[in-house]
Amino acid sequence: FKMNLTIAISGLPGSGNSTTGKLLAEKLSMDYFSAGKLVKDVAMGSYENQDYFSEFKKLCDEKGLLIPNMNSENESTAAFNHWNTDFGKSSLFNNTLDNLQVKLGEKGNMVIEGKIALHMIKSANLKIWIKADFDVRVKRTSERDKISIEEAKKLLSERQEIERKELKRIYGLDLLKQENLADLVIDTSDITPHEITEKIINFMNNKLLNH
Numbered sequence: 328f329k330m331n332l333t334i335a336i337s338g339l340p341g342s343g344n345s346t347t348g349k350l351l352a353e354k355l356s357m358d359y360f361s362a363g364k365l366v367k368d369v370a371m372g373s374y375e376n377q378d379y380f381s382e383f384k385k386l387c388d389e390k391g392l393l394i395p396n397m398n399s400e401n402e403s404t405a406a407f408n409h410w411n412t413d414f415g416k417s418s419l420f421n422n423t424l425d426n427l428q429v430k431l432g433e434k435g436n437m438v439i440e441g442k443i444a445l446h447m448i449k450s451a452n453l454k455i456w457i458k459a460d461f462d463v464r465v466k467r468t469s470e471r472d473k474i475s476i477e478e479a480k481k482l483l484s485e486r487q488e489i490e491r492k493e494l495k496r497i498y499g500l501d502l503l504k505q506e507n508l509a510d511l512v513i514d515t516s517d518i519t520p521h522e523i524t525e526k527i528i529n530f531m532n533n534k535l536l537n538h
Contacts, residue, residue, distance in 0.1 A: 332357070333433075333437050333448060333450055334437070334454075336351075336439070336456075337441060337443065337456055337505050338456055340406065340468070341464030341467045342458050342459040343515045343520060344363070345361050345440055347440075347527075348438050350521070359439075360437060361439075362427075362440065364377070365424065366409050370405035379431070382431075386426055387423055390422075392417075392420060395414050401471075402472055403472050403479065403482040404482065406486050407489065410489045411489070425443075432447075432450050442490060443494060443502065443505065445505040445509060446508065453531060454508055454509045455511045456509035456513070458512070459515045461483075464483060468483050490502060510534065
């Protein structure tokens with residue numbers, strides 16, 4: 328692919344959005360940005376290692392937004408804790424994150440993964456929605472964060488609920504309705520990340536190269 332494309336990926340937590348986005352970007356030699364990872368890195372206190380941290384910091388400084396010092400222990404608690412802070416709930420923070428995604432999307436040659444990327448990245452040439460059965464997502468979360476199935480189930484339910492509620496409050500958007508905006512919907516319940524990326528690349532070959 329020598330085309331200056333932007334690919335937007337959204338989906339339910341634990342469906343494999345980040346893994347898919349990263350792998351796809353590698354296979355297509357594109358740049359990758361995950362809004363979700365930036366949120367988690369802020370909540371885990373490791374955001375300075377982020378590829379796009381300098382751009383994010385610059386936007387925060389311009390808006391007078393202070394990044395809090397947090398130290399969540401794993402990705403699930405990080406996402407949940409983030410939404411329970413004034414910083415995470417603020418429209419200013421969410422708008423800053425949106426600005427960064429839109430800016431990167433316009434630059435092109437990008438795979439952008441984020442909770443509302445399909446809604447935000449109007450310039451995307453391809454929009455992908457990723458989903459999986461709740462039990463599958465619980466199992467993946469449990470393995471990734473090294474927590475029990477019970478704890479993973481509780482965290483995932485709480486996280487989904489708070490994300491959906493807050494995004495509805497900030498944007499008037501139902502997170503799940505983004506599936507309707509997708510060019511391609513993939514259920515990852517019983518396929519591997521490599522099979523997912525192959526599916527996407529085949530779809531791109533058909534859709535984009537026939538235009």
